[in-house]
Amino acid sequence: MGKKKRSLFLMALFTAFVLAACGGEQASVSDDEGIKVVTSFSILGDLAENVVGERGQVEYLVPIGEEPHEYETIPSDFQKVSDADVFYVNGFGLEEWLERLVQNVGDVPIITVSDGITPLPISDQDGEDPHAWLDVANVITYVENIRDDLTERDPDGAEEYAANADSFIAELEELHTWIHTEVESIDESKRAIVISENAFKYFGEQYGFDTVGIWELNSHEEGTHSQIAAVVDTIKEREIPAVFVETTVDKRYMETVANDAGVAIAGEVYTDAVGLEGSGAETYIKMMEHNVRTFVDGLNQ
Numbered sequence: 001m002g003k004k005k006r007s008l009f010l011m012a013l014f015t016a017f018v019l020a021a022c023g024g025e026q027a028s029v030s031d032d033e034g035i036k037v038v039t040s041f042s043i044l045g046d047l048a049e050n051v052v053g054e055r056g057q058v059e060y061l062v063p064i065g066e067e068p069h070e071y072e073t074i075p076s077d078f079q080k081v082s083d084a085d086v087f088y089v090n091g092f093g094l095e096e097w098l099e100r101l102v103q104n105v106g107d108v109p110i111i112t113v114s115d116g117i118t119p120l121p122i123s124d125q126d127g128e129d130p131h132a133w134l135d136v137a138n139v140i141t142y143v144e145n146i147r148d149d150l151t152e153r154d155p156d157g158a159e160e161y162a163a164n165a166d167s168f169i170a171e172l173e174e175l176h177t178w179i180h181t182e183v184e185s186i187d188e189s190k191r192a193i194v195i196s197e198n199a200f201k202y203f204g205e206q207y208g209f210d211t212v213g214i215w216e217l218n219s220h221e222e223g224t225h226s227q228i229a230a231v232v233d234t235i236k237e238r239e240i241p242a243v244f245v246e247t248t249v250d251k252r253y254m255e256t257v258a259n260d261a262g263v264a265i266a267g268e269v270y271t272d273a274v275g276l277e278g279s280g281a282e283t284y285i286k287m288m289e290h291n292v293r294t295f296v297d298g299l300n301q
């Protein structure tokens with residue numbers, strides 16, 4: 001191949017590459033179904049759905065009822081993520097299975113929607129506590145990150161994303177204020193959340209609760225005799241009136257704690273997933289309202 005011929009060939013190749021790249025990008029968000037978003041778990045799914053609105057579809061991977069820390073991916077997850085325009089994850093180490101997944105899903109952009117939030121440490125070891133979404137103020141940051149990413153990815157939808165995010169953030173601000181008001185009815189000395197996985201640290205920091213878990217993270221779940229005994233001691237010392245269980249965690253450990261401490265399990269709360277259809281906690285806002293009512297009722301005994 002002569003010099004001139006070769007540069008023409010390279011130029012043609014380059015042009016084809018650029019065209020393919022542009023064509024691909026446009027097709028991904030302007031086809032009939034709109035933008036395709038996949039999130040790692042159901043709570044992020046609900047947040048994304050509120051921002052995407054009518055402009056596309058949102059799916060999530062970890063089924064409701066399963067916990068997202070040590071989730072085992074199934075073959076259809078790889079397909080879902082490969083077919084998506086973007087994959088939203090929580091970060092702070094929540095998705096311990098992420099590395100395995102992303103090795104097999106091509107070049108789908110993976111966006112960490114907790115960006116900009118200062119993580120809390122895990123109490124008894126190195127690492128970050130992933131449960132930032134249990135503080136509504138953090139969730140407003142998640143929503144802003146989702147809005148900004150969608151706007152960049154699909155600029156034609158900018159106005160719609162902005163309007164959707166604005167009205168959702170207004171609802172979240174209302175929820176945030178409501179929680180602060182609602183928890184005031186609980187005596188300060190009783191403001192402690194005892195739960196299997198110590199997932200309410202961000203919630204506690206924001207809304208004024210101490211939190212006690214049998215273990216720190218579900219992925220380090222143990223429930224040893226000494227862990228159970230330590231929680232029982234704390235309940236007795238502090239005269240905490242009630243304990244709680246999660247929808248996504250084995251309840252037997254907390255049943256032992258409740259028995260040994262002589263307190264009631266005052267209800268089930270949502271930490272790592274929204275509720276199933278018909279539960280009354282199908283959305284992030286509803287699950288937070290349910291949690292707060294359960295805490296207020298349980299701790300006011």
Ligand SMILES: [Zn+2]
Nearest residue numbers: 197199218272
């Ligand atoms: Zn968790």
